[in-house]
Amino acid sequence: MDWSMHRRLTHLAALLCLAAGVAGSGAQTSVVFTNNFDGALPAEIQPGTALLTGVQGYGGLGPAGNQFGNFFLRSATANLVTLTLSNLPPHRTLTLAMLFAAIDSLDGTGTFPSGDFLAITLDGNLIFRESFANATLSQVQSYVAPPGGELARHVDLGFTGPGSYYTDSAYDFGVDSRFQGLPHTNSTAVLTFQIEGAGIQDLSDESWAMDNLGISAAGVPPPVITEILKAGANVTVKWSAVSNLTYRVQSKTNLSDASWNDLAPTVTATSSNAIYAEPLSLSHRFYRVMVLP
Ligand SMILES: [Ca+2]
Ligand SMILES: [Ca+2]
Numbered sequence: 556m557d558w559s560m561h562r563r564l565t566h567l568a569a570l571l572c573l574a575a576g577v578a579g580s581g582a583q584t585s586v587v588f589t590n591n592f593d594g595a596l597p598a599e600i601q602p603g604t605a606l607l608t609g610v611q612g613y614g615g616l617g618p619a620g621n622q623f624g625n626f627f628l629r630s631a632t633a634n635l636v637t638l639t640l641s642n643l644p645p646h647r648t649l650t651l652a653m654l655f656a657a658i659d660s661l662d663g664t665g666t667f668p669s670g671d672f673l674a675i676t677l678d679g680n681l682i683f684r685e686s687f688a689n690a691t692l693s694q695v696q697s698y699v700a701p702p703g704g705e706l707a708r709h710v711d712l713g714f715t716g717p718g719s720y721y722t723d724s725a726y727d728f729g730v731d732s733r734f735q736g737l738p739h740t741n742s743t744a745v746l747t748f749q750i751e752g753a754g755i756q757d758l759s760d761e762s763w764a765m766d767n768l769g770i771s772a773a774g775v776p777p778p779v780i781t782e783i784l785k786a787g788a789n790v791t792v793k794w795s796a797v798s799n800l801t802y803r804v805q806s807k808t809n810l811s812d813a814s815w816n817d818l819a820p821t822v823t824a825t826s827s828n829a830i831y832a833e834p835l836s837l838s839h840r841f842y843r844v845m846v847l848p
């Protein structure tokens with residue numbers, strides 16, 4: 556080993572420590588969509604026949620900072636509401652939060668007029684399908700809310716009624732773990748919401764609404780450099796990665812250099828480790844890796 560190579564390896568060893576030292580931050584969570592339905596509908600929502608509607612007696616239901624208010628998106632049963640998201644940041648899971656209004660005489664599980672199931676899909680995969688019942692106490696509702704999830708049950712909150720078959724219920728899906736940490740990595744996501752089944756009736760008989768809809772993305776661990784080696788005529792940089800995510804490697808010759816150089820090409824990971832090689836002759840000594848959106 557000549558002197559210059561010794562110096563290089565000394566620097567590479569020092570860098571390995573540096574990279575491990577700065578990589579301790581945890582996975583990040585970011586809100587990628589939120590809407591309280593109090594203004595014009597955003598382009599991401601395709602409502603079908605659903606309409607922005609005053610919340611009536613639902614107003615104020617919910618925990619502080621997450622209450623039904625002003626308007627929500629009210630839908631007839633059978634109508635499909637679609638949320639289409641694009642340009643999502645790198646992520647491994649999505650979490651859905653919303654306030655759900657079960658309005659008037661939804662009839663739960665059974666044969667007509669029963670058969671009123673809220674179905675939610677993510678990229679065509681069913682992630683939730685449960686029935687909701689308001690009309691009589693003997694009807695079967697399959698949905699069981701977790702603690703804090705039921706905001707009202709069999710209460711007159713407006714729309715058709717009061718009383719008889721037309722009482723109403725309200726739920727906070729944001730506290731239900733079933734909507735948290737949904738596996739997802741694509742940069743686009745399509746969510747659909749629909750009450751379907753054998754029990755579909757008209758808007759004056761039964762309906763539903765959503766308020767304070769939010770989607771957050773989480774779970775991208777920061778890349779951690781695990782190895783920097785001289786391999787033949789190259790220096791190789793290896794790091795922990797997530798399949799299908801794209802990474803950029805940067806380098807600088809001296810740590811005191813003002814800026815990092817973008818190395819080309821970027822690397823799209825195909826496994827839990829990714830690797831980049833550059834010729835030794837470029838004399839870079841310090842490397843870092845970032846995940847690209
Ligand atoms: Ca609202
Ligand atoms: Ca009602």
Ligand SMILES: [Ca+2]
Nearest residue numbers: 662668671754
């Ligand atoms: Ca029904």
